[in-house]
Amino acid sequence: MTICKIKTIKNNNRMSTQELLQTIYKKIEEGHTEFEIEACGQHDIGGAVWSRGECKEVNGDSSSGAGINRDEDGQLYFHITNPGQRVGAMAMDGVKIVVEGSAPADIGWLNSGAEIVIKGDGGDTAAHCAAGGKIYVGGRVGTRSGALMKHDPRFEPPQFWVLKNTGSFSFEFMGGGIAVICGYDCDNLSSVLGNRSCVGMVGGVVYVRGKVEGLAECVEQVSLDKLDKDFLKSGMPEFLKEIERPELEEELLDFSGWTKIIPLPKELKEKKQPVKEFIKNEWFKDGLFGDLVEDNGEVFGLAETGRARLRKPEWDKDLCVSCDLCLKNCPQNAINKDFTKYVSEPEKCIGCGICAAVCPRNAWKMY
Ligand code: SF4
Ligand code: SF4
Missing domain, CATH: 3.30.70.20 (Alpha-Beta Plaits)
Structure with missing residues (x-):
């Protein structure tokens, strides 16, 4: 079947997100598996299109999703320009999304198995809650990217590859998965992970190349071992090919600038302290979370006099x-x-x- 081309502006009228998504679902039902979408800021493109194909598990078991047709390779393919937020949000295994240029916030939110390629920059909260699949970004990503990534051991862990850097508060409460932040073209930054990265991180690994400052106390930054290097060597060529920067392979596989961030062992983290003490000792002094009013920790009811x-x-x-x-x-x-x-x-x-x-x-x- 021919590629389904959708232009979202006709006679100066913009198609709404709802109209666009309904058009995509209808075309999929008609048998289309490949889309070229000239978007105009519409949300959620490529996400939550449920698959009839097999859902592959690590242990070999499989289950069927309900829904739609796929091509012979079991693949749905979206080529998108100028998307709005949440490209590939909740996208499934068997879906590939390529964004020509940059995409705003929430790319691959709760990605459940799709391969998502953003050739330019990603916005804030990229890969937020990602649980499967791969997300490749050919530029930078914004604040809170990689936060709450997770890994169900029945499936392959999610991967999140970024050519340049992340904004602050990246990988907050990360519970699993693999992130690779290549720190390319970031010499002017004091930290390629922004400030206060990995707060509350309990699982997974963040590979990072370049300077890192302001890491949370619950993690440690250590050298790569052989397995780490093997992983980066095996994944880097595909990542660079997808973002069309294969010439950087040699530079990025020079491991002299790489480290990895992993959670501290549980026993080292169990230094519990009361909230009052935490506020006194750990709160930012006059910073983002500085107190605006005096807080003595007292809790009030809903309607107080x-x-x-x-x-x-x-x-x-x-x-x-x-x-x-x-x-x-x-x-x-x-x-x-x-x-x-x-x-x-x-x-x-x-x-x-x-x-x-x-x-x-x-x-x-x-x-
Ligand atoms: S006096 Fe107080 S309780 Fe009475 S109406 Fe005004 S704000 Fe509400
Ligand atoms: S009594 Fe005075 S304050 Fe109260 S509602 Fe009337 S004008 Fe307003």
Whole structure:
């Protein structure tokens, strides 16, 4: 069958994501297995197209998915330009997606077995939650990429290869899988993994080439052994071929700049500390997670009065016309009237803002 070409702008009208996905599903049902899509920011292309093909497991067992036709090789192929977010999100084994150029956030989110090639840069949260398949990126990826990658031992581990670097908070809570960050063209960066990489990492491995700073305390950075080098040697040619940079093979397989990051053994991590102590000792000083208000660790209920109120009403006598609407509508009977003066009692008020909402003169302001 011929390649199915879909242009998503016709006569200056843009096809919605829903229309595009429904068109793809319809064409697959008609027997198409190969697509060329000129997208215009539509989301989720190539993802969640369920396969009728065999689902291969490491131990040789297999099960069938429900759904659609495939070509003779059992493959669905998407060639995409200008996609929106979540290219290949939840994509399945037997799907190959190639993006010409860059793609925004969430490429391969929860990838379940597809091969996804982004020839340019990937956005934030690339490979987030990936559980299978391979994701190849020919440029950089953004913050929180590789976070929550995981590995079900019944299947091959997910792989995530990036030619350049990641943004900060990459590989947070990684539970399994393999990431390869090649650090190409990153000499000007103090860390090819951004800042605070691998926080909460409990499984998997991140191979990295180049400088790394600000790693979480729960991991260690160690030298490669023979198995690591064999893995990189076997996977690098395919990665570079897919992103069309085969000339870099020799440079990237010089192992002098490579290390790997792995979780610390469990017994070394079991240095538990109370939240108060953690905030005191580990919190960023004036940084991203710096406290804006004093926090003594006290936990408040959902609707509090007094000092713990979410907001505090303040009355403006110059605006008030003494209509009593606030007084009548306050669910806490917190408003008292003393001649023409209105006061909200802090010990009754929960800061709900109804007084401000019903006031026709905007005389109550919530702070
Ligand atoms: S904020 Fe809510 S509880 Fe407080 S005075 Fe206004 S209406 Fe009453
Ligand atoms: S609702 Fe507004 S105008 Fe009416 S009494 Fe309350 S504060 Fe005054």
